[in-house]
Amino acid sequence: MNNKQNQTTDLTGKRALVTGGTKGIGKAIADELARAGAQVIVSARNHPGDGNTEHYFIAADLTKPEQVTKMGQEIMEQFQGIDILINNVGGLTTPPGGFSTLTDEHWESELQLNLLSAIRLDKILLPQMIEQQSGVIIHISSVSGRQPLWNLNMAYAVSKAALNSYSKALATELATKGIRVLTVSPGATKTPPMEKFIQDYATSTGINIEEAFKQLLAQTGGIPMGRMAEPEEVASLVHFLVSPSAAYLTGTNYAIDGGSLPVV
Numbered sequence: 339m340n341n342k343q344n345q346t347t348d349l350t351g352k353r354a355l356v357t358g359g360t361k362g363i364g365k366a367i368a369d370e371l372a373r374a375g376a377q378v379i380v381s382a383r384n385h386p387g388d389g390n391t392e393h394y395f396i397a398a399d400l401t402k403p404e405q406v407t408k409m410g411q412e413i414m415e416q417f418q419g420i421d422i423l424i425n426n427v428g429g430l431t432t433p434p435g436g437f438s439t440l441t442d443e444h445w446e447s448e449l450q451l452n453l454l455s456a457i458r459l460d461k462i463l464l465p466q467m468i469e470q471q472s473g474v475i476i477h478i479s480s481v482s483g484r485q486p487l488w489n490l491n492m493a494y495a496v497s498k499a500a501l502n503s504y505s506k507a508l509a510t511e512l513a514t515k516g517i518r519v520l521t522v523s524p525g526a527t528k529t530p531p532m533e534k535f536i537q538d539y540a541t542s543t544g545i546n547i548e549e550a551f552k553q554l555l556a557q558t559g560g561i562p563m564g565r566m567a568e569p570e571e572v573a574s575l576v577h578f579l580v581s582p583s584a585a586y587l588t589g590t591n592y593a594i595d596g597g598s599l600p601v602v
């Protein structure tokens with residue numbers, strides 16, 4: 339077997355959709371895939387509006403099933419399908435404090451944002467990937483899915499754990515159809531919501547930002563590398579995983595966390 343053709347990270351000719359591709363990790367991924375030659379489509383609820391219009395933009399709230407359907411239709415009409423799907427939309431939207439602070443609505447909203455948004459979009463775009471017998475799907479999860487912190491992020495962590503399990507099951511289902519499915523689990527990454535999370539913690543506990551970061555790190559057991567990830571570092575891993583160089587990888591969950599997960 340000649341694997342030389344597979345040893346490339348060039349994405350020329352590939353159509354890539356990055357959900358939540360206007361900010362943070364999603365934006366870094368969109369820019370990285372475009373640099374590698376892919377035609378990139380990004381989605382978000384709001385247009386970036388800052389002159390960042392180099393990628394094709396679709397406005398959609400992915401917690402609303404009808405908007406996911408409409409986005410799928412626009413993609414099929416404009417691009418006839420997708421080769422690379424990065425399900426990046428997600429985030430922590432519920433308050434700290436454990437089980438007693440979490441309402442049904444909190445649980446529902448975390449599941450809509452972090453799990454069902456990806457499941458619905460995959461379901462719409464997969465028939466065309468199956469027909470062309472190729473494609474790569476990445477689910478952006480979180481180390482919280484493997485290390486829940488009851489007092490900080492219980493519902494978010496549970497929704498990401500469910501995403502991990504779904505991603506593994508989907509990978510197995512699609513393994514003989516030419517489609518690879520992978521999970522990427524970032525640890526703390528320098529994006530606006532993470533910076534706000536640290537700022538809010540500092541404000542609510544009356545300490546400064548540096549001390550807040552230290553205390554939050556202590557609750558997770560710390561980051562051996564002593565710093566957060568840059569969004570571009572996550573993007574670099576995603577680029578490799580969607581490329582022909584990663585042709586034998588499917589069903590695995592990659593932590594990119596500076597060594598923070600306390601498991602082997």
Ligand SMILES: NC(=O)c1ccc[n+]([C@@H]2O[C@H](COP(=O)([O-])OP(=O)(O)OC[C@H]3O[C@@H](n4cnc5c(N)ncnc54)[C@H](OP(=O)(O)O)[C@@H]3O)[C@@H](O)[C@H]2O)c1
Pocket residue numbers: 357358359360361362363364381382383384385398399400401426427428429430451478479480481523524525526527528529530531532
């Ligand atoms: N940052 C971290 O430390 C960290 C750590 C582990 C995992 N993650 C995961 O990485 C992913 C990206 O996080 P991030 O920190 O980069 O987030 P971010 O900077 O807030 O970016 C989120 C993106 O998603 C869009 N978005 C948010 N809600 C949406 C919705 N309901 N429908 C459609 N688009 C929506 C946002 O645009 P609009 O607001 O305009 O919609 C934006 O483009 C998430 O899945 C998160 O759970 C992040």
